[in-house]
Amino acid sequence: MNRMAKEARETQSLSYITDRVKGFDWGQVSDDLDTQGCAVIKKLVTPEECDTLAGLYPKDEIFRSRVVMERHGFGRGEYKYFSYPLPVVISELRTSIYPRLAPIANRWNEAMGVPVRYPEIHVDFIKRCHDAGQLRPTPLLLQYGPGDYNCLHQDLYGEHVFPIQLTILLSEPARNFTGGEFVLTEQRPRMQSRVEVVPLRQGDGVLFAVHHRPVQGTRGVYRVNLRHGVSRLRSGHRHTLGIIFHDAN
Numbered sequence: 001m002n003r004m005a006k007e008a009r010e011t012q013s014l015s016y017i018t019d020r021v022k023g024f025d026w027g028q029v030s031d032d033l034d035t036q037g038c039a040v041i042k043k044l045v046t047p048e049e050c051d052t053l054a055g056l057y058p059k060d061e062i063f064r065s066r067v068v069m070e071r072h073g074f075g076r077g078e079y080k081y082f083s084y085p086l087p088v089v090i091s092e093l094r095t096s097i098y099p100r101l102a103p104i105a106n107r108w109n110e111a112m113g114v115p116v117r118y119p120e121i122h123v124d125f126i127k128r129c130h131d132a133g134q135l136r137p138t139p140l141l142l143q144y145g146p147g148d149y150n151c152l153h154q155d156l157y158g159e160h161v162f163p164i165q166l167t168i169l170l171s172e173p174a175r176n177f178t179g180g181e182f183v184l185t186e187q188r189p190r191m192q193s194r195v196e197v198v199p200l201r202q203g204d205g206v207l208f209a210v211h212h213r214p215v216q217g218t219r220g221v222y223r224v225n226l227r228h229g230v231s232r233l234r235s236g237h238r239h240t241l242g243i244i245f246h247d248a249n
């Protein structure tokens with residue numbers, strides 16, 4: 001493909017992603033995040049885009065680092081953090097979804113009595129991260145094989161944290177892998193933890209709270225502490241794309 005045809009195609013996929021993002025029911029997403037701490041967006045990414053994204057995994061030149069989870073006690077399996085510039089589909093998802101989430105994040109902080117507020121657009125939030133020395137991109141591609149899993153964790157990479165993140169399943173359950181469920185836990189103050197297993201198909205995205213969210217109790221609002229992870233793969237291979245909205249120091 002010549003350069004102009006390639007640019008035309010990239011611009012096309014760019015506006016295509018933004019248009020697709022516009023078409024989702026963001027009111028429902030907001031309600032689900034408020035009531036459950038997570039929300040599924042069905043078919044956020046097409047099967048072709050999923051295959052292309054998963055196929056990037058061996059291309060070391062587009063990543064800044066590789067993490068073998070077992071070496072750090074994070075689980076089993078591996079992931080790679082993308083370098084800037086991010087692949088267009090990923091940067092487009094990151095910048096077009098952020099403005100939908102910023103009002104929710106601001107509402108949550110207000111309810112929890114946290115003074116931080118988030119700007120309307122992603123470039124302004126990224127500037128805040130970069131000014132504070134959080135310069136490294138956080139979108140990542142994860143790869144799991146049989147027996148692999150991801151321990152419960154929180155993706156915090158510095159002082160500045162955007163409180164909602166996105167994970168997209170790039171493989172098809174039952175066809176490409178079995179087991180490997182996406183799980184969330186919610187630790188409530190002085191109560192036992194609640195667990196949520198999120199059923200996803202290829203191309204579905206799950207939005208969820210990074211570390212805290214407010215819950216309306218009978219005696220006011222309380223703050224719950226969330227973690228996410230992946231249960232053990234019973235067979236096959238599973239790829240996911242993680243989109244975190246803050247950068248890392």
Ligand SMILES: O=C(O)CCC(=O)C(=O)O
Binds near residue numbers: 167
């Ligand atoms: O593979 C998964 O489903 C979880 C990925 C993850 O931890 C993330 O996107 O931050």
Ligand SMILES: [Fe+2]
Binds near residue numbers: 153154155242
């Ligand atoms: Fe994570």
